[in-house]
Amino acid sequence: DTEVTQTPKHLVMGMTNKKSLKCEQHMGHRAMYWYKQKAKKPPELMFVYSYEKLSINESVPSRFSPECPNSSLLNLHLHALQPEDSALYLCASSQDGGGRDTEAFFGQGTRLTVV
Amino acid sequence: SQQGEEDPQALSIQEGENATMNCSYKTSINNLQWYRQNSGRGLVHLILIRSNEREKHSGRLRVTLDTSKKSSSLLITASRAADTASYFCVPTGSNSGYALNFGKGTSLLVTP
Numbered sequence: 050d051t052e053v054t055q056t057p058k059h060l061v062m063g064m065t066n067k068k069s070l071k072c073e074q075h076m077g078h079r080a081m082y083w084y085k086q087k088a089k090k091p092p093e094l095m096f097v098y099s100y101e102k103l104s105i106n107e108s109v110p111s112r113f114s115p116e117c118p119n120s121s122l123l124n125l126h127l128h129a130l131q132p133e134d135s136a137l138y139l140c141a142s143s144q145d146g147g148g149r150d151t152e153a154f155f156g157q158g159t160r161l162t163v164v
Numbered sequence: 165s166q167q168g169e170e171d172p173q174a175l176s177i178q179e180g181e182n183a184t185m186n187c188s189y190k191t192s193i194n195n196l197q198w199y200r201q202n203s204g205r206g207l208v209h210l211i212l213i214r215s216n217e218r219e220k221h222s223g224r225l226r227v228t229l230d231t232s233k234k235s236s237s238l239l240i241t242a243s244r245a246a247d248t249a250s251y252f253c254v255p256t257g258s259n260s261g262y263a264l265n266f267g268k269g270t271s272l273l274v275t276p
C-alpha cells in the first residue's frame with residue numbers, strides 16, 4: 050500500500066467554522082507533511098512532523114493547528130479562516146530519513162473553500 | 165532550506181519529441197528529486213539522484229546532476245500527451261532538515 054489518503058476531498062467552510070483535514074498512511078513512514086497550494090503556484094510547505102513531533106513550522110498563522118495523534122495519522126485543524134486561505138491542502142509522508150534521502154508520497158489533496 | 169529554480173518556466177512540444185528541463189540550486193545537497201504534478205492535482209515522485217551520482221535513468225526519464233555547477237536536468241524522451249504536467253526539482257541537503265521545498269516548476273504541454 051503506497052497510498053496517502055486525505056479526507057475530505059472538498060470542503061466549504063464559513064469564516065467562523067471549525068473543521069479538520071485528515072491524512073492517513075500505512076507505509077510505516079515517520080515523517081509527515083502539510084502543504085498549501087494556491088492555483089497555478091507551487092506547493093508551499095506548512096508543517097513537518099518527524100516521529101510524531103513537530104519539527105518544522107513555516108511561520109504558519111495560528112488559525113491552522115496541526116496534530117499528529119500517531120505515526121499513521123496527521124490532522125490539520127482549521128479555525129477562523131479567511132477567504133485567502135482557500136487553496137488545495139496536500140499531505141505527504143516519507144520514511145525515517147525524511148525528505149532528505151527518500152521519496153515523499155503525496156495525497157490527492159483537500160480542496161478548501163472559505164466563504 | 166533551499167528550493168530549486170526550474171528553467172524554462174513553460175515548455176510546449178509535440179508528441180514524440182524530447183523535453184528537457186533544467187534545475188539550478190544554491191547550496192550543497194545530499195540528493196535532488198524530481199516530482200510531477202498534473203492537472204488532476206496529484207504530486208508524484210519521479211526520480212531521486214544522489215550527490216555522488218552523475219546520471220540516472222527510469223523508463224523514458226533521464227536525469228543528470230552536476231554538483232560543480234549546482235545544476236540538474238530532466239530529459240523526457242518520446243513525449244506523450246499524458247506527460248503534460250508541471251515538473252519540480254527538489255534539492256535536499258544536510259541543512260534542509262526534513263523540508264521539501266518546491267520552486268515554481270516547469271509547465272510542460274505536450275500536444276498530439
